[in-house]
Amino acid sequence: MDIGLLGPFLISVDGLSVFVELAPKPRAVLATLVALAGEIIPVSALVREVWGDAPPVSALRNIQTYVLQSRKVLARVTGLHPHTVASELLVTRPGGYTFNDTAAQFDHRQYKELSRIGQRVLRGGGVEEGISLLSRSLEVWRGAAFVDVMTGPALGSLRHQLEESRIGTIEALSEVKIGIGRLDEAIFDLAPAVSDNPLHEGLHYQYMRALAVSGRRAKALEVFNLLRLNLVSELGIEPGAPVQQLQHRILNSLDLGHTAPYPPSTGRMAPVV
Structure with missing residues (x-):
């Protein structure tokens, strides 16, 4: 079963x-x-x-x-x-x-196990196997967690954990794909995630990187402008320094080949909504 x-x-x-x-x-x-x-x-x-x-x-x-x-x-x-x-x-x-x-x-446990192993494999240098495992983990999702269930404290907390983990998996997968030049795949993975999480700076950062490195700098700047609009109107804050610095590099046509991934320690990732 x-x-x-x-x-x-x-x-x-x-x-x-x-x-x-x-x-x-x-x-x-x-x-x-x-x-x-x-x-x-x-x-x-x-x-x-x-x-x-x-x-x-x-x-x-x-x-x-x-x-x-x-x-x-x-x-x-x-x-x-x-x-x-x-x-x-x-x-x-x-x-x-x-x-x-x-x-x-249970699909939520299957997802977590595949994601955990995939990220461990990536850390060990197994790029193709890691990509395969992370891709399989994301394929387990058929929609939002508990989408048709009334959630209270326990399920609400678990739903948030799962959604945050899903975002982290998408970021890890897109990061490695950008690093090896599979830009179209990274853009394909990131586009719906950005749409579903309009306040999440980490996802937008990766999306901007993938677009800019692929030569679509104007589109990358549009992504920044929409993120800024959403953050200011919804939360009253400006995008964090990493996103603003990336925007600056794109505006000035600076090299993006070695741009670092969004730093998770900054605490600037807006909550899932």
């Missing part, structure tokens, strides 16, 4: 993918248990995930109902007997519930 959270919530069994059909609250409960598979999730944490700090008096009973509904969906999708689902898949533990992390493959 394969379970996908990087895009619409779906479950695949024997090659057949089925979107999880649950109302928003039970969907959030099941998604939380799946996202944190292998951990015992206290009922109190599930209550907080669904209702925040204002749960109804029936919250505990409702959580039990949502777990029961989730088990019915799992039984229908997998073909397992409901008792088997309850004893081996979505299991009741003292004080909470756990989803068996050995019973399925």
